[in-house]
Amino acid sequence: MATAGRTARPRVAVAKFASCDGCQLTILDLENELLEIVSRFDIVEFPEATSRRSPGPYDIVFVEGSISAPEHLDAIKELRKQARILVTIGACATAGGIQAMRNWADHDAYRAAVYEHPEWIESLATATPVSDHVKVDAELRGCPIDGGQLTELLTAVLVGRRPQIRDEAVCRECKRKGIVCMVVATGEACMGPVTTSGCNALCPTYDRGCFGCFGPRANANARSWSSGLLKSGRPPEEVWRLFAGFTGYAEPFRTVITELGKTKG
Amino acid sequence: MITSPAPSQTAAARQWFLAREDFGAMVEAIRGTGRCVIGPTIREDAIVYDEIHAAADLPIGWRDVQTAGRYRLEHGGDTRVFGYSVGPTPWKRFTFPPNLTIAAAHRSGAIGFDPAVPDAPQVAFLGVRACEIAALAIQDRVFLGGQFTDEDFRARRSAAFIVAVQCTTSASTCFCTSMGTGPEVRGGYDILLTEIDEGFVIQAGSPGGAAIVAKLPTRRPSHAEAGAAVDNVESVRTQMGEPLPMAGIADRLKLQLDNPRWAQVADRCVECGNCTMSCPTCFCTSVVEKSAMDGTSSTTERQWDSCFDVAFAKVAGGDFRARPRDRYRQWLTHKFSTWWDQFGSSGCVGCGRCITWCPVRIDVREELVAIAPPIAPVIRPVAVEPVAASPGTYSIARLASIRPETADTTTLTLTDLDPAFLSGRPGQFVMIALPAFPAVPISISRFRANEIDLTIRSVGATSTALDTLHPGAKVGLRGPLGTFWPIEEAYGRHAVVVAGGVGLSPLHGLVDALVANHDRFESVSLFYGSRTPEDMLFRDDLAAWSAGKAIDVAITVDRAGPEWKGRVGVVTTLFDMISWDCTKVSAFVVGPERMMQASVQGLISKGVPTDRICVSMERHMECGIGLCGHCQMAGRFVCKDGPVFRLNDLGDMFNREGI
Structure with missing residues (x-):
């Protein structure tokens, strides 16, 4: 894809932990902006969209989902190493999400209530935001995220300014x-x-x-x-x-x- | 259109009657001029301002019931069109849009910035209330009244035709009578409506308004109809009850910047900003740059913002108003105090939206009263019209007797007086003059049956000359002038008089009145401090007061010989005798300025409220009536705004040197 004679397109990855994929779908739902986005960003890793995989390092990593299972603990640290800019997206990644309700409950009892074979389920007693584990450069809130805020963040990266994301009621x-x-x-x-x-x-x-x-x-x-x-x-x-x-x-x-x-x- | 503040006399006088069933004709007539009519209509369980296509869109028969944090619609079972009070969103939405593109910029080749060209639709606002007209006028001053103007606002404001409606009902949150903006509409409209049972009494306020009215099937109102229109509006004033004590609120708030209540209200405030967004005068905005992904073009969008926003006062190094209490204080003090400094008016019109739409039910009226407590208005000389007020004219009085008080102080008893002097009140003063001697201000120390006493210390030419007069001599008097002791405010309280040296003179008449009415007070006391026993004034009176039961007298001297059996020390040392609940003390203090400062400090530390401490200030005076400029003290003329002041009216100025 053409890069309009500019420097190489930033390599972008989209990854997920414990989540519903709704935020990733929000990216795919940006129908009016998607062509422009892929013309300016090289989306190399995005399991929700393509089975083609590509290792890091990445310029931008969008992380969906909370840290809820033992294997997440190392995976998020590895992802951080591969990411120049790490952006958490959605309520799960930024706040723990709905699944963080278990943080106030008996995790084993919850697991037993939901699964026929709770012993097959390896999960942490808590669901925690990504920022509890690694440094996060930016976050997009919401369940799911807002497409406009995502576009603004991508624009800000390209233009070289801070994204104008307000914190107001x-x-x-x-x-x-x-x-x-x-x-x-x-x-x-x-x-x-x-x-x-x-x-x-x-x-x-x-x-x-x-x-x-x-x-x-x-x-x-x-x-x-x-x-x-x-x-x-x-x-x-x-x-x-x-x-x-x-x-x-x-x-x-x-x-x-x-x-x-x-x-x- | 921006209409003149008051309609012309002829337009104001000419009223018409429009029957209820013909109201649609007005909507039609205005729409017929190409204007979009924006008026009240029901949407989302509220009466909002939105486009009106026909009379059927109006909230016929509906009422709004508003209290703090609560708004509900109820049907009144009638066909009133304007039976509600004010809607959730102010008209500023249409003159000052919440989102507005103000500029575009591009960077393809050269860079360029293009301001947006104002494009204001021709609109008519139907149902603008008195408070809302006041709010539009306030935003006129904000956006158009200064060196720099908002041309988008100007265009939208000019394009708005105003159909005002007199309020004939009020919500519990309304307080226009406190802010002086209503309920009567006083101008600023093209057409004015007053709804009565049978229909509408209408009048035009501009040629455009008259042109619309001329198209309507009107007739002249009957006497009864015109009377009902007036009565309906007047009834709103009654409905709203006693206005808030707003006198001096701008200054009162400035004295309360450290009040602990700011933190208390901030604990409740959720900083949603609903008060500022629904306020018809709040004008703060922020801009957002919306750029194309490649950064070659962008638009600048202006949005309503709020001083409650955590980032509102942020700079690179931090936040100037970091705490919620700082932000709440900024909002309230701006609205009610510093707005005056910036725009010459209050920023509040009393529409009550900030109360109704506060989700945690903060009532700004309660906060104002709690933070800047009501005080009686600045004491005004209303006792009697002074005689010979203007400098150069004097009323002649005769010296009945003269007697020394101390080595340098003399009391003159004057008679053959103009009755005005006998009607003066303790605390007031006269300007007294002799031919060839300039007039000097002297407190009236005593009111007798047909005489007044002036107690004079011989310090200047005139006072020395007066000191040497003999009975029968004539003097020139002007007065009585200035404010007086608010004795009635101390009824039911502990009345405490604190005098230092010759300061007892302006307090003598007060003590006489307290003694005469002692059963009206919880207690009456005099604390008097003098340099030496020989410097004490009115020794006979002090002895008589001490002997009686009406007043407790405590005296101290700074220095004394062996014959002195009383207390020694400054007057504040007597305060250890105070055993009452000091919140119930009303104090009256006069003496040298440092003695007053120490006394006031002592009283405050014992818990006497600052609005319950009165002082009498001394300044150089030439004219006594606020014209010569000598006696100014921090914006006040001691002669006409004083000499008696409540301490909280003086605020910081009281303790400051060089004022």
């Missing part, structure tokens, strides 16, 4: 879109005030409260928000679920969940 996106706040207008539960933006208020646009899949903002006042939800009459179990859903293992959600867990018993 989902509420800001709702307000700019003119979406009426459903917390106030209907009493809907919503994680928007404590969740970082980037989804363009996807769930509220479709009349659903935010699930918090982009994870906590840097200055998320999770404690105030959980007590607000409790004061509005929601049982602690429901508030626990709201915070624990996608990114509960990320602070400060983690602290709130741990505290609520004590209430919940």
Whole structure:
């Protein structure tokens, strides 16, 4: 493929750990941008898209999924060695994901409840974000990630600047879109005030409260928000679920969940 | 269009009546001029402002019930079009869009930057409330009132035809009467509507408005209809109740930058920014560069931003407002205090959106009152109209008697007075003059039946001349001038008078009043400090007060001979006698400035609230009425804004030297 006379296209790999592949699919779903992306990046490793494999080193590695199984521990370290820029993508890689709910539970009991032969399953007692194990250069949040943010990150790499990825409440996106706040207008539960933006208020646009899949903002006042939800009459179990859903293992959600867990018993 | 602040007299006077069933004609008529009508319509369980194609799109019969953090729609069982108060999104959405491409840039060959050309659609805003008109005017000042202007805003604002609606109901979150923006619409519209049971009383505020009104099937309103329109608006004022104590809020907030309440409210605040986004005047934005993947072209997009954003005040080296309390304080102080410094008005119009749409139910009204507590307005001289106020005119009084108080201090008793002087209040002063001697300000130390006392220390030419007068002599007086002791505010409290040296003179009349009304107070006390026993003023009165039961008198002197049996030490040493709950103390303090500073410090450390401490300040005065400029003290004229001040009105200035 032509490289428009420029330097060699950056070598890109997409890898996964414990995850559903939804973020990888988001890359493939960038139908309008995909031709431009592959003309400017050499995607050499992407099992979701092609069975052709290619060893490192890579210029950029996108990592999906949380570290949940023993073999992940070495694999992520090896991947880090091969990556000039390591970008985690999605709630699993950046926060541990839904599977991190087991971090508050009895791992063996969970495994026994799900699998007929739990002894065949080799998994860690915790599901943890990639950043707990190796240095991460950038992260794209969400379950799944937002295609626009991915494109912006790729653009920023090419142009040579920092990606313009803001850390603001989902509420800001709702307000700019003119979406009426459903917390106030209907009493809907919503994680928007404590969740970082980037989804363009996807769930509220479709009349659903935010699930918090982009994870906590840097200055998320999770404690105030959980007590607000409790004061509005929601049982602690429901508030626990709201915070624990996608990114509960990320602070400060983690602290709130741990505290609520004590209430919940 | 940007309409004049007030409609012309003729337009204002000419009212029309439009029947309820003909309201659609107005929508039609405006649409007929090619404008997109934006008005109230129901979407997502709220009354929002969106395109109105026909009257059926309007929220007929619907009400909004708003409280902190809660908004619900209810049907009122009638056909009112404007029975709600304000919607979740302000009109700024259309004059100051949340997302706007402001420029493009390219780098193919040479580089170039192309500003976006404002392209404002012709619109009509239907149902703009008084607070919202005030908000548009505030953004006019922000975007168009300074050296640099926002041309996109100008274009959109000019392209907007304003159909204002008088409020005939209010939400519990409304506080326009506190901010002085409503409920009456006072201008800034093309057409003004007031909804009554039968329909609408309307009037035009511009030629464009008149042209639309002329197309409608109107008639002149009956007397009853016009009266109902006025009454409906007036009832909103009653509905809203007592306005908030907003007097001096800009200064009050500036004195509270270290109030612990900032941290408390920040603990609740989730920094979602909903208050700023739904505020009709908040104007902060950020820009985002959207570039092509190869970087050869880009657009600059401006977005609504919020000072609650963690990155809002960030620079390479860190964050200027790192803590949530810093950000909350920035928002509140900007809105209610520093906005005045920047734009000459408050940044708040009292629409209440920040209260309704706060998901953790923070009520800005409660925070304001808690952080910058209400104080009675600055004490104003309202007791009596002074006589001979202007310099050069004097009322003549006769010296009835003269007696020495100390070696250098004399009390003059004046009679044959203009009655105004007898109606003065303790704390006020007069300008007294003799031919060939300049007027000097002297406190009225005592009010008698037909006489006043002036106690004068011989320090200058005039005071020395006065000291040598004989009974029967005539003097020139102007007054009574200045503020007075707010005695009534101490009712039910421990009234504490602290006097130093000749400072007892402006307090004498106050002590007389406290003694006369002592049963109205929890207790009445006088702490008096003098340099020596010989320097004490009013020794007979002190003895009489000490002997009575109405007031506790404690006296101390700095130096004393062997015959002195009382306390020795500065006046603050007497404070160890204070055993009351000091939050219930009202204190009145006069003396040399350092003595007042030490006394005030002592009182505050015992827990006396700063708005319950009054002081009387001394400055050079020539005119006594705020014209000569001599007595200025940090923005105040001691003669007309004082001499009696509440300590919290003076703030930092009280302890500062060289002011």
